[in-house]
Amino acid sequence: MSQTFIPISKPWITEKEVEFVTDAVRSTWVSSLGKYIDKFEEDFAKFCDTKYGVALMNGTIALQLALEACGIGDGDEVIVPDLSFIATANAVLNIGAVPVFVDVEPITYCIDPSKIEEAITSKTKAIIPVHLYGHPSEMISVNAIAKKYNLKVVEDAAEAHGATINGKKVGSFGDCAIFSFYGNKNLTTGEGGMVVTNNKEIYDRCRFLRDHAMSKEKRYWHPEKGYNYRMTNLQAALGCAQMSRISEIMANRISLFEKYKKALGGCESIVLNQTLPWATNSYWLIIARFKDISESQRDKLMVSLKEKGIDSRPFFYPMSDMPYFKQKPNTPVTHKVYKEGINLPTSFDLTEEQVNFICDSIKAIVKDLK
Numbered sequence: 001m002s003q004t005f006i007p008i009s010k011p012w013i014t015e016k017e018v019e020f021v022t023d024a025v026r027s028t029w030v031s032s033l034g035k036y037i038d039k040f041e042e043d044f045a046k047f048c049d050t051k052y053g054v055a056l057m058n059g060t061i062a063l064q065l066a067l068e069a070c071g072i073g074d075g076d077e078v079i080v081p082d083l084s085f086i087a088t089a090n091a092v093l094n095i096g097a098v099p100v101f102v103d104v105e106p107i108t109y110c111i112d113p114s115k116i117e118e119a120i121t122s123k124t125k126a127i128i129p130v131h132l133y134g135h136p137s138e139m140i141s142v143n144a145i146a147k148k149y150n151l152k153v154v155e156d157a158a159e160a161h162g163a164t165i166n167g168k169k170v171g172s173f174g175d176c177a178i179f180s181f182y183g184n185k186n187l188t189t190g191e192g193g194m195v196v197t198n199n200k201e202i203y204d205r206c207r208f209l210r211d212h213a214m215s216k217e218k219r220y221w222h223p224e225k226g227y228n229y230r231m232t233n234l235q236a237a238l239g240c241a242q243m244s245r246i247s248e249i250m251a252n253r254i255s256l257f258e259k260y261k262k263a264l265g266g267c268e269s270i271v272l273n274q275t276l277p278w279a280t281n282s283y284w285l286i287i288a289r290f291k292d293i294s295e296s297q298r299d300k301l302m303v304s305l306k307e308k309g310i311d312s313r314p315f316f317y318p319m320s321d322m323p324y325f326k327q328k329p330n331t332p333v334t335h336k337v338y339k340e341g342i343n344l345p346t347s348f349d350l351t352e353e354q355v356n357f358i359c360d361s362i363k364a365i366v367k368d369l370k
């Protein structure tokens with residue numbers, strides 16, 4: 001079978017997206033005012049079972065703003081899982097706070113609630129559970145701990161659009177939550193992010209800070225320092241088109257996962273995304289974890305896949321391993337799991353034949369790995 005290059009993921013752009021973005025351009029509302037901004041915020045907040053949404057430049061900024069709106073700042077400690085995209089920790093650092101790394105649990109790779117309490121100190125002010133690769137964190141336990149110690153909870157749902165816990169959408173469990181709409185996310189605006197919340201104070205604070213903290217009553221009067229973190233109407237138009245197709249987009253990811261499961265399910269040494277009974281998964285990226293493989297074997301596997309025209313990604317490194325973190329936490333599960341995992345292509349238009357080709361290639365390569 002002749003193969004062209006299979007990328008890790010491609011945004012799903014249809015005529016609807018072209019139509020909405022063209023309309024936004026033609027309207028001349030190309031900056032951060034316009035009908036699509038309001039509609040996108042409304043539609044996406046509703047989709048998350050929340051009251052309010054604040055559209056922003058990207059997910060990292062959304063996380064910074066969400067933390068600030070929760071009153072987190074200089075010197076405060078914020079608990080994060082050690083296994084995540086670096087934006088989770090960088091957002092904490094960028095507002096002058098200190099990330100404290102906690103291990104993940106070995107099925108979902110999300111923060112292990114049983115390890116949180118030992119990381120809490122008198123300086124701890126918040127927890128950021130990350131719904132990694134589309135599987136929700138155990139929010140019921142996280143929220144119970146947060147309540148006991150009077151901590152804020154900011155869900156990092158950047159990767160988990162539409163995932164649920166007991167039938168309720170992620171994003172609606174914490175004091176607030178953030179999403180990313182980067183091009184490889186299930187729902188994209190090119191670059192983009194949003195804070196969603198049921199808390200009017202957090203919502204008002206995010207809107208205020210997003211727009212240079214300008215007084216509502218007095219234009220160009222700024223009672224405190226703010227930012228320009230605004231999303232454009234063009235990006236929001238893309239978001240609105242994607243929202244109008246969100247059921248189709250979500251169903252596509254589930255059916256793609258089923259194709260991988262059919263093709264790789266029988267291999268005992270390969271673990272795909274596992275979803276706990278109380279959750280539904282958004283399958284942002286397909287996971288293949290090769291139990292007890294070494295990091296160099298994992299890297300060789302990825303090189304061999306690339307030679308066959310198949311793109312893949314390694315799991316995120318433990319964030320605490322980055323050289324600018326001097327304190328090294330004890331996170332053995334994170335440090336074992338990260339070496340064993342890769343992410344496989346998740347584009348919307350992958351055929352069963354292509355998935356079978358990817359999976360057959362993996363099986364053949366793994367058999368010969370030294």
Ligand SMILES: Cc1ncc(COP(=O)(O)O)c(C=O)c1O
Pocket residue numbers: 058059060061063084085087088130156158159179180181182192193
């Ligand atoms: C877990 C997590 N948090 C935050 C972000 C940041 O989002 P953005 O890339 O839109 O800044 C990402 C992006 O991929 C992410 O995966």
